[in-house]
Amino acid sequence: MPALVSFDLILLGLKDPGPTGRSRFASLMARLTERDPMEFNDPAAMKGAPLFEAISAQRAREITGLLEEAGILVEIRPVPGRPPSGDREVVATRECPRCGFIQPAGDPECQKCGLIFAKWEREQIQRMQRERQLEETLTKLVQVREEWRAKAKRYLERHPLPDGAVAPFQKRLHHGEIPFARLESAEGPILMTSRRMLVTKGGTTISIPYEIIADVDVGGGLTLKKDLVNLQLKFAGPLPVGQEQLKSLRLQVTKESATMRDVVMDWAFARSFVCGSCGASDMDFRVQRGKVHVRCMHCATDHEVDLEEAVAIPLLSE
Numbered sequence: 001m002p003a004l005v006s007f008d009l010i011l012l013g014l015k016d017p018g019p020t021g022r023s024r025f026a027s028l029m030a031r032l033t034e035r036d037p038m039e040f041n042d043p044a045a046m047k048g049a050p051l052f053e054a055i056s057a058q059r060a061r062e063i064t065g066l067l068e069e070a071g072i073l074v075e076i077r078p079v080p081g082r083p084p085s086g087d088r089e090v091v092a093t094r095e096c097p098r099c100g101f102i103q104p105a106g107d108p109e110c111q112k113c114g115l116i117f118a119k120w121e122r123e124q125i126q127r128m129q130r131e132r133q134l135e136e137t138l139t140k141l142v143q144v145r146e147e148w149r150a151k152a153k154r155y156l157e158r159h160p161l162p163d164g165a166v167a168p169f170q171k172r173l174h175h176g177e178i179p180f181a182r183l184e185s186a187e188g189p190i191l192m193t194s195r196r197m198l199v200t201k202g203g204t205t206i207s208i209p210y211e212i213i214a215d216v217d218v219g220g221g222l223t224l225k226k227d228l229v230n231l232q233l234k235f236a237g238p239l240p241v242g243q244e245q246l247k248s249l250r251l252q253v254t255k256e257s258a259t260m261r262d263v264v265m266d267w268a269f270a271r272s273f274v275c276g277s278c279g280a281s282d283m284d285f286r287v288q289r290g291k292v293h294v295r296c297m298h299c300a301t302d303h304e305v306d307l308e309e310a311v312a313i314p315l316l317s318e
Helices: 019-033 057-069 118-156 167-172 262-271
Strands: 005-014 050-055 070-081 093-096 102-104 178-184 191-193 196-201 204-209 214-220 228-241 244-254 285-287 290-294 302-306 311-314
Touching: 005 019, 019 070, 019 093, 019 102, 050 057, 050 070, 057 070, 118 178, 118 214, 118 311, 167 196, 167 204, 191 262, 196 244, 204 228, 214 262, 228 262, 228 285, 228 290, 228 302
Parallel strands: none
Antiparallel strands: 005 050, 005 070, 093 102, 178 191, 191 196, 196 204, 214 228, 228 244, 285 290, 290 302, 302 311
16 A cells, blocks of 8 residues: 655745745735735745645646746655645646736736736737847848948049048047048038048038938039039938938039049948838938937838938837
8 A cells, every 4th residue: 555645835935035026926826725815925934834735746746836937946845644635726827927917827818917918929029020130130231331341442442532631520430430532612521431421511510321312413503613513412301400400401512522423422322221120221201309210111110310320220119
């Protein structure tokens, strides 16, 4: 005849002794015992005491698994010569990811905060997909930037910058940004880099990513002097400069600088912001709180444009 044995589950402590851990403990114990959660609001005072007594080996394993998932540390202590009392069925539970409340696993929504589990899980999957797409897009962005850096280096090999050409813009340049051409205008010098155009106008240096330039016009209209030529940059959306929002910018460049029209157009027309979520390049521009924002016309992901870094940063919702 097999020896009689039952098991007690002794509380050793909580992995998280703070308010969240105590609340999780009280919620799960109330669920397992069908008693008031208030009876379990002081787990420190219950340390070393049995949470369950005279239970079978199978139920001890089931309950211990649930307790360990909730961060509750217990010891399974056998008691020989004592038969197990009648075991109630152990119902699988789940913890609400928002409020930590523990309840039967089959419930469609949290009984405490109302979170709909299926909707939350779907949103988590969508978020993971967006983050993976963002990672892939940023990888492509790094590759594209390396291509444009290489292109700027090749241009420099054929057309070296004169000494001091970069000096007025030195403090504005970023690591990895390669200046490769300088234009002269009545408003001030213009520097083309592998990332953007730095334009001097009215004593202010304006950072203009190539991606925001929609069109380039050269010539036409009156100029201050005969040896100057109009260069007009038209933007895909408003560009905030101080208190203004510019839709275009007209500069009066020297005739020598005007011969670089094709270079400006080459860099401007070949560049466009790419959605960090879906990779599309069809973007709608606007200014919001003094910053340039773009919205992808394919997946509606909003981005904030960093004019200095010349990159559109997706604003992923929580």
